[in-house]
Amino acid sequence: MIDLLAFPLLLAAVPRAPVYSTDVAPILLQNCAGCHHAGEVAPFPLTTYEDAKKRAKLIAEVTRTRYMPPWQPSGPPHHYAGERRLSDVQIATLAKWAEVGAPEGNPAKTPPVPAYSDGWKLGPPDLTVALPKPFTIPAEGGDVYECFTVPMNLAKTRYLRAFEFRPSNRKAVHHAILFTDHSRVKLDASYPCFGTIGTLPSAGLGGWSPGNGPTRMYEDAEITVEQGSRLIAQVHYHPSGKEEQDQWQVGLYFTDKAPSKHVADVGLSSKLIDIPAGEAHYVVRDHFVLPIAVYAVGVIPHAHYVCRGMHGWATLPDGRKIDLLTIKDWNFSWQDQYRYSKPILLPEDTRVEMEFVYDNSDANPRNPHRPAQRVTWGAGVEDEMAGLHIQAIPVHMEELSELGKALWGKVMRSVGGSFYRLPATPPQ
Ligand code: HEC
Structure with a gap:
């Protein structure tokens, strides 16, 4: 406007x-x-x-x-x-x-057209991990969400400072999210996945979407990748009308210096999603009070097609409110991960909050159900999720475990409904 x-x-x-x-x-x-x-x-x-x-x-x-x-x-x-x-x-x-x-x-x-090179933007990578053989995207049908697991064959533990994802077919790839995994969980080399990757990874590296170059890790918060780790890439493909192939590569850049900081995932989320058919304004909320001071450095939202908008904010102990993320017209297709231009200081006792709004009526052009049907929490294309992941670096690194314990308590309360029930959040 x-x-x-x-x-x-x-x-x-x-x-x-x-x-x-x-x-x-x-x-x-x-x-x-x-x-x-x-x-x-x-x-x-x-x-x-x-x-x-x-x-x-x-x-x-x-x-x-x-x-x-x-x-x-x-x-x-x-x-x-x-x-x-x-x-x-x-x-x-x-x-x-x-x-x-x-x-x-x-x-x-007229200014010159920028030189668009096909090469790695940060120079030759320390390690290139490539899909061993091309993946075929069918000509027709819905979008394809595929997870790939590729061994990294690291000779020793490394610290990842940046990566660049490069599809071989840029028109077919809508976005990709990368993870490392050091578990022994058995996973196929390639399997369909949508809302989650079906395992708890060791680390999330970040995402790639068209128009974005390499992703750098936060300074001094490089990601530790242990020997024996594999790379998991969740890739969203868009059928183009003709059969397409893609064989992506990821260039990885390491440093030998162990990181002095760690990015914690302050995850707001809710599984209490049960949206009646036709409900045009269904609200899902969650909040968390920070037990320690942190710098919020980025934010990653997650919801599917019925979600229309989301708002995340922080209320500081002095009452001041800070916008963490406002998306008024959520479009799953342009899923991105956002970094703040400057770290945002959130003192101890700051309350971080989210409010997601869903439109499960026929008026929502992105509603996957025609006619509208009841939608509940789940990882499938036709289910819904609500997640706001605040990327936070403790101001005092020695307090990280305190944050971890408080976040763990939050998770336990949300899954432990049978023995402990939180009072319902009063409407605001
Ligand atoms: C991040 C990538 C990206 C950037 C940056 C971008 N576009 Fe696009 N644009 C797309 C894609 C993908 C499509 C086709 C899909 C769609 O319409 O959403 C598109 C479609 C369009 C269309 C056709 C829309 C229609 O209704 O047919 C126009 C016009 C357009 N872009 C203009 C622009 C202009 C002007 C800018 C800069 C001010 C811009 N784009 C920046 C990716 C981008």
């Missing part, structure tokens, strides 16, 4: 007769071309004047509605690293350009 109060200011900043070369190209090359270039996920390139001119009106429309660039969180601007959000001035410039007939301006002034 364009902020009307800022309108006079906004108008002053928007060129009266914007041209491609100096006004529009810088916006598109910086914010769109990463996905909109040959071989990438988006259906057409947006790297030349001709590409943009043909679609000037559509570009104005998809940016006005903030459908593009894909970016789900609202909340305060510059809250997250790598935020994909156009400013109001940029949106108004694209609108004005379409309105005045999409002129080119002086082509000599």
Whole structure:
């Protein structure tokens, strides 16, 4: 939405007769071309004047509605690293350009198209783990969620500082989430999986989605990968109308220095999900009071198709509220993991909370059931989940176990309904 109060200011900043070369190209090359270039996920390139001119009106429309660039969180601007959000001035410039007939301006002034290399962005990896043989994505049918387990064959324990996921077929892969696993749990080399990966992994490494480059671990909180570990990749594929193949690779970057910090997963979640057919506003809540001071460094939401929106926030001991994540129009397809642009200090006794809203009516375009049916908690495509994982680094590392104990207590209370029942949270 364009902020009307800022309108006079906004108008002053928007060129009266914007041209491609100096006004529009810088916006598109910086914010769109990463996905909109040959071989990438988006259906057409947006790297030349001709590409943009043909679609000037559509570009104005998809940016006005903030459908593009894909970016789900609202909340305060510059809250997250790598935020994909156009400013109001940029949106108004694209609108004005379409309105005045999409002129080119002086082509000599058009900035160069960034060089998109096919190589590893962080240089040659210390270890490359590749899918041993290509995976076939059927031409038709629903989305495919496949988990792959690949041995890493490490000669010794290593500390992972970064990874880059590279599909061989960028058009087919919608997103991937990577884990390491050091257990002896028997898992097939490849198996269908949707809401969970079907085992408790040793570590979550983070996710990849189109338009994102390598993922770096938090500084001094590299991930310990023990000898004998395997990599588990949960990959979401999108049937394209013709049979496709993908043989992804992951480049892993290690350091020899053992980490001095650890990222704890402060998980808010609920299994108490039972949504009657037709219920358009079903709310699921959870909260947790932090026993120690932490820095919140990132947040990972999880829900399926019936979920419409989610809100996570922290209430500090002094009453101040901090937005942790607000997604008003949740779209499972653009699942992402978010990092704060600056760590957020949450003192001891901060209450972190989540509220997820579900629309199980026929009016929800993403409802997998036609007509609507009762939906309950579960890991399947037709079930629902509610999870908000706050990535937290203790301010004083020696207090980590205290946080761990409190989180464990929370888990025990939620599964131990038969011998201990928490009082229902009063509605707020
Ligand atoms: C993270 C990757 C990504 C980025 C960044 C991105 N797009 Fe897209 N875009 C896509 C994908 C994927 C599709 C096709 C699927 C869809 O429509 O959701 C698409 C579709 C579109 C469409 C067609 C929509 C329709 O209704 O047919 C337009 C127009 C578009 N993008 C413009 C833009 C513009 C303008 C920007 C930058 C301001 C941008 N995109 C940034 C991935 C991206």
